[in-house]
Amino acid sequence: MRPSRAITAPTIGLGEVWPSPRADISSARAMHCRSNALQLLCSILPIFAANVANIPAFAKAMKRIEFRRLLRSTLAPLVPPEELHDHEALIVEYLLGCQLPDLLLRPEMPVPDGAVPRLESVAKRLARHEPVQYILGYAYFYGRRFRVTPRTLIPRRETEELCQLVLQTYAATPPLHGLDLGTGTGCIAITLSLENPRLRMHAGDLSPAAIDVARRNAQDHALDLELSVLDLYTFAPPSASYDFIVSNPPYIPMRERQRMPSRVLDYEPHAALFVPDGAPLAPYQAIARLAATALRPGGHVFLELHEDLAEQARAYYLQEGFRGVRVGYDAQGKARFLVAHLG
Known part of the structure; x- marks a missing residue:
């Protein structure tokens, strides 16, 4: 999620762990x-x-x-x-x-x-x-209108590109079960389900307020979406539950806050934006641990990430035994995505 592009923009609130958008401002x-x-x-x-x-x-x-x-x-x-x-x-x-x-x-x-x-x-x-x-109370994502509130991030164009990666990978496929971690508005899970009805999505977020927004968005699009309040760091589904995991987790180091525009810093939920300076890979490490047991053999992981963390994240997933680990670039030419699969 790159918050500088504000019109159709990262989803995804992973919950309310960090201070409120205004609490950290001097x-x-x-x-x-x-x-x-x-x-x-x-x-x-x-x-x-x-x-x-x-x-x-x-x-x-x-x-x-x-x-x-x-x-x-x-x-x-x-x-x-x-x-x-x-x-x-x-x-x-x-x-x-x-x-x-x-x-x-x-x-x-x-x-x-x-x-x-x-x-x-x-x-x-x-x-x-x-x-x-x-x-206005809404934003457009992948050509569809989604409700947004200050409890959810504003969907962004880069996250549309993340959806495209998933859809291209599964353009011709039998029915599959996917997990969207940190769903926020639900725009990723809803878009994937509507663009490819063979993809059955489970969307989760730590924030009950975000889940409420995602539920209303699913209803607006006449979609029966499985939604759960869950914690990325403790969620433990049964083994081999999913064919793929997709996520746009928090990935902006806390030290970058003061360089961000006030329209982002003062209004969007910090929980969905920032990671500690000392543990910037924490969400990606948690997703790797989850994927190791929750994915079926050959299952994929699709992640949005900070351009400065791309090579670190790639090295970590290779170290953890994932295969086909590659970094993808967004329309601006920045390292923005990580794709990997289980052997």
Whole structure:
């Protein structure tokens, strides 16, 4: 999970072991963040008001094309330029109930009543660096909408690539049983089940709140998904229970916290992000121990990981007797995945 890509983004909350997202931030840093957010908010609102004032009878007479101009000028100081289009598309759907291409095809249609005040509310929260997915309550993953809450990580594109690895490996296969460890929103298990109905998934997470979100997402997609509250470090299923294990565990060393953007550090669950500096491989070692007994012969492990840990993780799995151990690269060319199988 690479939290810097925030629009369709790692899943996976393995529970609530580490401090809450705000607990580890020093009071000085927190005060600095609040001050910056307040300054940004104070600068945004006059611009917003001026833009609205230039649109006659804006509440009811505003057209879609006028709303889009207002939206883009509102978002410009709030989000990085490379994320402007994605934010725009999400907010158009949320406030207008249409897709961005539809807005462009029918620019003269009026916008719904209340869209402008709701946009102002969204802008205030964005000015505080709150991720747009938490504001809207959902994110897109593999072309599907998933509920998200601050108790779950926001699904990310790199994790879509992890799903692709699994689906490519099992493109033509008899029915198989897979385990998704640290399921968070459930996006991995649900995506695999829907993309390949021969894959029967069991999804687990240490956080009951995350399991509740995953359950609602499964219901939204009319999927009967097996879900459990479980601890990665103590889970002991019967031997040879699964054909494969997939996981996007916490993998960011604690020392990297201060380099992360506030929209991640202040809002996303730290339990699903960080590992101790002194034991960065701990989740991968636990998964290897679990896989050694829980996987059937020839079973695979598919893992997302930190680029700096890739070779260490590969060496560990080779040492533990796994075969075909290889590191995969994401679309940005970074070492991001580990694939291995039992002999």
